[in-house]
Amino acid sequence: MMTVGDVDETRNGFDTSKMLTEWETGTVSDLPDGRTQHTFVMEAVDKEIEIAPGVMFPAWTYNGKVPGPALRATEGERRKIVFRNYDSQPHSIHFHGIHSARMDGVPGAGVVNPGEEFVYEFDAKPFGCHFYHCHALPLKRHIHKGLYGLFVVDPDPARHAEHADVARSRLLGTPENAGWQELAMVMNAFDTNFDDENEVYAVNTVAHAYTKRPIRILRDKPVRIYLANAVEFDPINSFHLHGNFFDYFDQGTTLTPTSRTVDLITQCQGQRGILEFSFKDHEPGLYMFHAHQSEFAELGWMSMFEVVEQVA
Amino acid sequence: MNDVSSTQTITAAPSVPQPSRVALAWLILPLAVLALAITWLVTANPLRTFDNGAPPVENLTFERTVLSSDGIEILVRAGGSEPMTIAQVLVDDAYWQFAQEPSGPLARGATAWIRLPYPWVLGEAHAFKIITNTGATFEHEIAVAVPTPVSSVSMLSAQALLGVIVGIVPVAIGLMFYPALRGVGRNGMNFLLAMTVGLLAFLMIDAAGEAFDLAGESAAIFQGQAMVALAAAASFLLLIAAGRRGGTPAGLTLATFIALGIGLHNLGEGLAIGAAFAAGAAGLGTFLVLGFTIHNITEGIDIAAPMLKKRPPLWTFPALTLLAGGPAVLGLWIGSLAYAPQWSALALAIGAGAYLARSDGRGAAALLSWPVMAGLAFGVTFMYGTAMLVKV
16 A cells, blocks of 8 residues: 655655756856866765655765756766765766766776765766766665666757757757656665665655655646666566556657657666656546556555646 | 471571671662662763664564454564664555554563554465664564454354363363273383373473474563473472472372373463464364374373372362363463463473473383383374374
């Protein structure tokens, strides 16, 4: 059925309803070659978080949040990530993207010891819905303890003449993009007793958060979800939408869907993609979405959209 | 007895000083130091250097489950180093609505009922997992879900009937051998007595084993293993002390002791069977009940054997039957209504101690005679054989 009680999100320091739409775009500066550089500051801190009502988890976090901040930039921009490790364990940020070996965030190239700092620099490419996570060893533990997040690179419309309108709708800040309701979702899970099996599953950390507080969707506005799977121990996770079908862009690196008109997609560990759908021909009401592994759904990965009429 | 105590007085008198108020005043010193130590431990908290940041040790024991049309109720007992908090409850790997009564953190040794409106399925298995606020998990399984009997007259009378069949009837049948047993000669008598020793030795091992098994299921706070050993030792010493007041127990006294031991054994077994019924773990078939009955007939012979030399009054036979067999009925009732493994373990341990009390010092020469050896062997073999009918 459901978890009993409510999670104190104020104490957690992050709000599951706000997390859906909070994009971190960094501090912008101009480079000598005319390009813009986005600088992000990321800090590894350990923190006890409440992942289900009353259940505390000793997490490792980026900036005190699980998942870490949803980073967003435009294709071709320079990115600079200043990473400071305030935890007692060595950590790193390994970005899924195109970059040099030195910037890979693996042991020997960007794993940062406690109290130290490292700066990752690379160009944001390719465009798509990507993922970052700690790549210190042991890998399973460093990821499932909470060190992961979304890393979205928007397509540059100038580089994709054939689908410029699609690219513009994906580019944060454009009027076309403002016509969409965009949501950031990371499917994750927690092994509270450290037996290599997850006790709690969720989207954005808190079990049943969006069942208890459904995500409000305006009926007339199309929906775009940036979805990543950060679950450890289980090889596959999935996303199933009730009463509707969607187009799916696996890894988000194309401007045309990789799957059309589906109501269920699966993602292996670290896989991610973009979902696009609309409720404009639907009657208002509660529409479920959840992992179609019933086990995950009943362990917390169960959510609701509340479709409402456009507010005047 | 008098001799012994007077010698003790004479030899001890010079060395023991007369108790005086001055000597008693010395009690203050150790007590004051103890008080100081406690005060220091509480106020200065010198143990904080051992605080390595590890979460407190938690333990939770499932003592009882009740299945009804309203759902499932579980009685849990906490055994943590500090009060522990139940955060969520999973049934069959799904978070489920639950209510805890009383609510709030559970102190060491405290119990609480967890009530779950879960649509359980008749005859199937259900698994429970409790997650505490630290993320620790505790699991319990109902192997076969059946409705927990509620205390109705028909249920209690049905259980009484079962208790009579497995407890009272076999003892009565065993005692009916009495007239026939009186006719045997000296060797026959030795054979019979040795046989009962064999039977009781088997029962002692069986009861002690079961007691230790159940002790393992009970909450750590009860220290099951020590409890079983101490309860058995206490019952053994108590019966020996009570019995030896009038010399070595024999005849009716000995028969009464054996009946008492068997009664306690039957109480423990009744508790376990009743609880198994309640938990749905046992489907007692006719064959199983028959097995118990045959197995327990020897209990009657055990009681009869010591009384063969001198016939006791007739009323003692039904009295002994009730003493030995009656507790089975009581055990079934209690076991199905309010059960926790430690109570069953306790009853079985006391019974085991009582069996031990029976095996009094018998001459080594008598032990080596053929009738005695044969009797012992027959007794143990018979019990082992008939136990095969009932062990599942």
